[in-house]
Amino acid sequence: MMDEGDAPMRSDDDIKISDSFIRNLQECEERCRHICLKELPGQMSRTRDDQVRNAAGGFVFAVSDETRIRRFIILGTTGGTYYSSEKELTMDNVNALIDIIERGHGSLILKEVYEISLAGRNPKQDPLLLALALCARYNLCDSTSKSGKDGKALEEGDVPAAKLKYLLELHKAAFEIVNDVCRIPTHLFTFVKYCEMVSQSTQSNSGKKSTGWGRLMRSAIQRWYASKTPEQLAMHLTKYPQRGGWSHRDLFRLAHPTLKKSSSSTTILEFEQLYHFASKGELKTRKRNLSKEDADIEQPASKYSAVQMDTELQSRALDLVETVIALKNEKNEAKVVDAIKKYHLVREHIPTDLLNLGRCLASSFGGNADDCYDQKSRENAVHEGFDRIFSRFCRR
Numbered sequence: 001m002m003d004e005g006d007a008p009m010r011s012d013d014d015i016k017i018s019d020s021f022i023r024n025l026q027e028c029e030e031r032c033r034h035i036c037l038k039e040l041p042g043q044m045s046r047t048r049d050d051q052v053r054n055a056a057g058g059f060v061f062a063v064s065d066e067t068r069i070r071r072f073i074i075l076g077t078t079g080g081t082y083y084s085s086e087k088e089l090t091m092d093n094v095n096a097l098i099d100i101i102e103r104g105h106g107s108l109i110l111k112e113v114y115e116i117s118l119a120g121r122n123p124k125q126d127p128l129l130l131a132l133a134l135c136a137r138y139n140l141c142d143s144t145s146k147s148g149k150d151g152k153a154l155e156e157g158d159v160p161a162a163k164l165k166y167l168l169e170l171h172k173a174a175f176e177i178v179n180d181v182c183r184i185p186t187h188l189f190t191f192v193k194y195c196e197m198v199s200q201s202t203q204s205n206s207g208k209k210s211t212g213w214g215r216l217m218r219s220a221i222q223r224w225y226a227s228k229t230p231e232q233l234a235m236h237l238t239k240y241p242q243r244g245g246w247s248h249r250d251l252f253r254l255a256h257p258t259l260k261k262s263s264s265s266t267t268i269l270e271f272e273q274l275y276h277f278a279s280k281g282e283l284k285t286r287k288r289n290l291s292k293e294d295a296d297i298e299q300p301a302s303k304y305s306a307v308q309m310d311t312e313l314q315s316r317a318l319d320l321v322e323t324v325i326a327l328k329n330e331k332n333e334a335k336v337v338d339a340i341k342k343y344h345l346v347r348e349h350i351p352t353d354l355l356n357l358g359r360c361l362a363s364s365f366g367g368n369a370d371d372c373y374d375q376k377s378r379e380n381a382v383h384e385g386f387d388r389i390f391s392r393f394c395r396r
Contacts, residue, residue, distance in 0.1 A: 076127035133194035136174035175220040185240035221255035230317035269312035288313040
């Protein structure tokens with residue numbers, strides 16, 4: 001006789017549940033779910049005190065300051081949303097950043113701007129540069145209010161003394177990271193444009209209006225040009241002469257960069273020439289190439305050393321600028337190709353009428369014409385294949 005513990009285990013095939021039991025169970029489950037859903041309060045009514053109303057009219061949880069900042073810097077306002085137009089969304093986000101600054105957390109914006117910019121996480125630069133300009137030029141005061149010469153500005157004015165000190169330190173910190181964030185002149189021009197816009201739109205109505213071009217602004221522009229090597233500066237001046245209605249001449253006219261901190265003792269003549277090119281659009285004759293009469297008039301030997309004049313004479317940066325100036329009227333394709341290969345010129349340096357020539361275009365990309373055409377053919381084949389797949393998908 002077998003004990004209960006020795007009874008054989010029943011297989012899954014031997015266990016069967018009647019269909020009627022399953023149907024009854026499913027009907028009960030459906031009724032239970034329906035009742036539970038009806039008892040839920042829904043998103044259109046507030047269930048907690050920390051919920052806020054969104055653009056659709058529902059109540060959701062508010063995001064943190066860091067999330068709002070990252071959304072604006074990374075996503076920007078491109079395309080808008082389903083509920084708000086692009087313009088409305090832009091104002092909402094800028095107002096959110098202003099609120100963060102007003103609550104004394106401007107350092108959060110600068111931290112996110114710096115980290116996101118260096119990591120390359122932002123697909124577009126404009127939102128990031130606008131956030132940086134907001135920190136750099138928000139709520140400017142006139143010089144009288146800053147110094148408190150009227151005796152009441154720091155106590156009874158629009159901006160209390162503690163807040164004025166906080167905004168001043170925020171402006172300084174913002175300008176300190178301009179060199180790291182604005183890596184090319186296009187970024188610098190856009191930043192300057194936004195700085196003027198922010199300074200004009202966020203100033204108080206009382207008191208003297210500030211143009212936005214105070215000492216901090218001018219010093220930041222001066223440091224940007226002074227931080228470049230002669231080769232880097234020559235490439236920036238020739239590749240990006242103007243963008244978005246701003247040019248290097250405009251910045252030099254407003255910021256007045258000097259040569260005090262821009263160069264070492266041996267390269268001062270190179271920077272002097274490049275600064276002259278940025279403001280005048282031309283280079284002066286190099287000191288070693290001056291005629292005897294001109295040299296006696298300028299007296300370069302008494303002002304510059306032989307090492308400085310030799311450095312200017314052999315400067316590759318000045319050679320690049322002279323080559324780009326000469327290429328503006330160049331019609332010989334072979335000379336253009338030689339200049340591209342020698343000085344690593346890019347597409348912006350090539351004359352427009354020679355840009356479509358195969359050798360010039362290919363040389364600017366570091367290859368030959370055949371490689372350029374082959375690459376273009378492969379790209380066209382990929383696009384055609386994608387179009388066929390997309391059309392087939394749409395027909396379905």
